[in-house]
Amino acid sequence: MLDLAILGLLEERGNLHGYEIRKQLRDGLGLLANVSFGSLYPALARLEAAGALEAIETSTPPDAATAEQVPPTGSLSGERAVLRARHRAGRRTHGRRSRKVYRITDVGRETFAALLTQPGGADDSRSFGLRLAFARHLAAPARLALLEHRRAALSERLAEVRAARGDRALDSYARAVVEHMADGVERDIDWLDHLIDAEQSAPGRGAPARP
Amino acid sequence: MLDLAILGLLEERGNLHGYEIRKQLRDGLGLLANVSFGSLYPALARLEAAGALEAIETSTPPDAATAEQVPPTGSLSGERAVLRARHRAGRRTHGRRSRKVYRITDVGRETFAALLTQPGGADDSRSFGLRLAFARHLAAPARLALLEHRRAALSERLAEVRAARGDRALDSYARAVVEHMADGVERDIDWLDHLIDAEQSAPGRGAPARP
DNA sequence: GTCATCATGTAAGCCGTTACATGATTGC
């Protein structure tokens, strides 16, 4: 899910570095606020290793090229030495500590499309919300499928919650919780119905997958 | 969170075994549906080790006592042998495979009260919903505190989401998501306000912590 | 005889968290 958010952000907003990605995640979309560096940076490293992202040099001075050629030592202290060397080499781009700016690759765009389309994990509301937020990168039929898949999941959920509501053994507090939950699910379904309607009456509204 | 649910269920519904607990979690309260055995059984074992639960013998035949005295071997095959021995010893209570029925202890009731009261983790809706569902085991002031703490958290959240709503860079899909989210949070706050009102106008409605 | 249901558990892994380590730059 984090991967999807990162790729989507890089696709829509262009090249960003980790710290900035986190900020945009925090106050850009409400979903996925509070994502921590401890998960963000490893995710970026993973995506880079998978070829979905590449780190770009931001107005790097010429001698940084040599720093790049320092082979990985495998030892911690060695890596630190490399980092220090890079700093000395002048990777500081405009006064701040050297930042690693990422660009999405074609592989990354494919990964993004796959994550957006695949049915797995779209059952929870966060994952669905994230997908819908990036829905303009989806072709119209896939978009409709996403909405209808979610609607079906919520329908099932509603049936379960309604069954729970009939339970005699619930006291007033438990009942209030179940009742509120049922209302919430109903509201979500209504919302989805509106979205599905809009999608069907104006099929060309969203941008196609490749504008 | 699982611990809270287990203890609450055992406190309200009396002695249960793992399989049954899962069923009641599934279709009793809508929250925490889909909890898997892979988390449930270790949780029960943990709670038992902590003294919060104790396994009770359900009409056990006399020779089961000897099976109980087999010391733990530490080896997997050894443990399996013990299990087989127990089966042979006649632990099967009424036709089915031997089931381990748990009873909550006084320590468990204390743990339950602590989990219910402690502020940590009550920020997400599932945790809050679970706590509220068990709110009748709380004294009136603690109940009010729970509701108001949650209200404050949602207020903060609303401010964030509203800030995100003002973002120009959102397309219609992302905007729909943010808008719907904001509405949802507002609705939750209204609901909480009702609950808080009810709580304040009828302070003695719920059962006290120890009836 | 084999399938569904009841019943308990272990092992591996995923996805995230907090806490820690490091360090440059800016402003007071």
Added chain:
DNA sequence: GCAATCATGTAACGGCTTACATGATGAC
């Protein structure tokens, strides 16, 4: 000189999931 902000990472752990292993019983 010291705190705040920017910036990148590692280590350890938490809580949950899936998949696996095991086995009794009843129904067909």
